[in-house]
Amino acid sequence: MNHQSIIKLMNISTFSATERTTWLSKLESESFDLLVIGGGITGAGIALDAATRGLKVALIEKKDFAWGTSSRSTKLIHGGLRYLKQLEFSLVHEVGVERAIVHSNAPHIVIPEKMLLPIVEEGSLGKTLSSIGLWVYDRLASVEKEERRKMLEKEVVLGLEPLVRPDILLGGGLYYEYRTDDARLTIENMKTAVANGAVCVNYAELTDFIYKENGYVGGAVVRDHLSNKTIKVRARRVVNAAGPWVDTIRNHDKEGVIGKRLHLTKGVHAVVPYEKLPLQQSVYFDVQKDNRMCFAIPRGNVTYIGTTDTFYDTSIDQPNATKADVEYILDATNYMFPSAKLNLSDVESSWAGLRPLIHQDGKSPSELSRRDEIFYSETGLISIAGGKLTGYRKMAERVLNFVSKTMRIKSSSKTQKLKLSGGDFESTEAIQEYIYKVRGEAKQINIKLEQVQTLVYKYGTNTDLIINRAYELYNTIGDTQERLLAAEVWYSVHYEMTNNLCDFLIRRTGRLYFERPSLEHCYPFIADQMAKLLDWSEEQKTEELAAFKLEYEAVMDFKRS
Incomplete structure (x- = not known):
């Protein structure tokens, strides 16, 4: 069977780089209900939610899809166990429930992963609090019975993970999270949005807004970086889902950045050969020096470790790991797994991503809330900031509910049980x-x-x-x-x-x-x-x-x- 026959059989839409001129022509010649700025997981989720509600949708991204934060996360669909420490119970509940939904919709790229939580002397949680915390986590996140936490004695933990430092170990907990490929989750959302009629183009950057006679935003002037062509895209509503660039886009608007603003923090991950850190399962462990937590996750022939959490105020377009970032990760890892003896020469790769959090006076990076929030300007520009990878679908739903109100139409999200491209598996x-x-x-x-x-x-x-x-x-x-x-x-x-x-x-x-x-x-x-x-x-x-x-x-x- 040739590929054209397979396309018809599987109902697949082509989304080809060889047809960029066609996509650009559509952007320029058609009018849209909604223009989404930003091609990360939030923008892709919004485009998909809108397209499946029957809206005519366009999306532009100034670099590649998932170029920013959406390819540089810890690559977990997880409930955020640590947010219990911040008493963010509703956030834990929402993203916990979303784990199962995202897994069901894309089971090929959202995979159950056992997570070991060593409980150590002077750690962030003792045995009793860890047990209570994991129990609460299971209930808030609506975890299936077979995946609920198990509390373990010290000897059992060492049997599961011999590399854990024994002299400070008190016991542990075993629970489930979901491992993913964040960039692939983004592109599968994008492809599904395109299959439902959305027009999505990468390397197309907003340079200015178009305004209607009443002063409301009515589209954007867009520069295509691959052809150096400038076009105008017209839309009834515009959503700014540009992640770390949300405030940059707001500054293009007549209103500018008024009121709440972003506070960027940087997260770095380091990759080492699996034989250098041959863990038997993923581990979520205490960092001795600052009472934070860190993940170590085996993946094929490597183990990746992270993340850091530091304020960031330099170039958004090129965040990189520094020597201090990587040494922080290696020091934390060597303290918990002393036989690893990792050093800089063992690191094969790294990545650094920026979290677009909402500023809160007096709070450290790890204390800033991961909640999302919608900003609505007097010109009608809708901006979405904050949030977590796991909660992208609910963020999109909230944005589209807001958009629908401004358009005075009734609509509801269709994405809860919508299989993403490639995810046509029942189990x-x-x-x-x-x-x-x-x-x-x-x-x-x-x-x-x-x-x-x-x-x-x-x-x-x-x-x-x-x-x-x-x-x-x-x-x-x-x-x-x-x-x-x-x-x-x-x-x-x-x-x-x-x-x-x-x-x-x-x-x-x-x-x-x-x-x-x-x-x-x-x-x-x-x-x-x-x-x-x-x-x-x-x-x-x-x-x-x-x-x-x-x-x-x-x-x-x-x-x-």
Whole structure:
């Protein structure tokens, strides 16, 4: 079966970088009910909620989708156990319930993960308070019975995780969270919004607002960075969901930033080879020096650790990990897992993300609330700030309820039981059945089970298109690994608006963060494939290779800071 037949069978919408001129033309020539500014998880969620309510939706993003915070989080869909310490019970309840919903809608990229909480001397919570806290957490988050917390004695904890420091260990708790790929969750939302009629374009930046005769915002002047073309996009309502750039966008409005404002904090993660920190499950542990908490999460051949939480007031466009950030993480890890003896030379990659929190006088970074809030200007600009990755769907619902009131229409969210692109599975068992089915079909072209698993946990049922493309390339590319990689690049360009190497290697696949040592040998091949698909000149290809090389080096800049 060719890919066109599969598209019809699976009801998949193309979202191709080769058709950007068509998408831009739609932005310019049509009028919309809603224009969303910002292509992170919040903007993607808003576009999807609006499109499924029947509104005509446009979305613009000045860089790539998920370029900012939405590709640089701890990559967990979690209930926020630590927010119980801040007595934010309603927040814990909401995001706890949302975990199960997001998992159900995208089970291929939101995966249950056992989380071990060591209880240690002089830790943030003792045995009794930890037990009570986890019990409350289970109830507030409506956790299923089989996933509820278990309190463990010291010997059991050491049996589960021998690397934990024994001399300060008192016991522990075992509970469940959900691991995800934040950038892929964003793109799956975006693709589903497009399938429901939304027009979404990356590398398209707002440069100014358009105002109606009554002084209300009626659209935006937009510059496309890839064609250097400027267009006007007209809409009845405009939502500013630009994450850390929310106040930047507000400053483009006549009203400016009045009243509440953002307070950015930076979170850094470090990646080490799994053999350097071979944990048996994810661990949520105390940081001795400042009474914060840190995650250590095994993922394939690596373990990633984070996060920091510090105020940030420099360039929003290029947050990077510093030597001090990474040393903080390594010191905390070595204290809890002393046999690891990690140092800077062990770190293979890193990332730094910015949290767009709402300013509260006198509070430290970790004390700032993670609640979201809507700002409404006198010109009608609607801005959404704050919030957590886990709560993106409810944030979008609240924004659209607000938009509907301003438009004097009645509508309700349809996303609670809406499967995201690739997520057409009814159970975890169904994912495994699908993996073995695809493996059986792909045997003829020498694709291994592990390769199929990797694809399915990125693309879900859309893996069919990639395998089908690999069949088409069988007589063209002899090496199995290169053939499969070429098929993945082809899919990403044609169905995920992937425009360059950085889009593919950072946000569509996460390879820069989790497979960096292997990239030096394969990214020139990927550039060759993209050059063919996107019709790059040799000069363009050279520029794209140089741009990726900068990112490749940037994740290790902390060694030079």
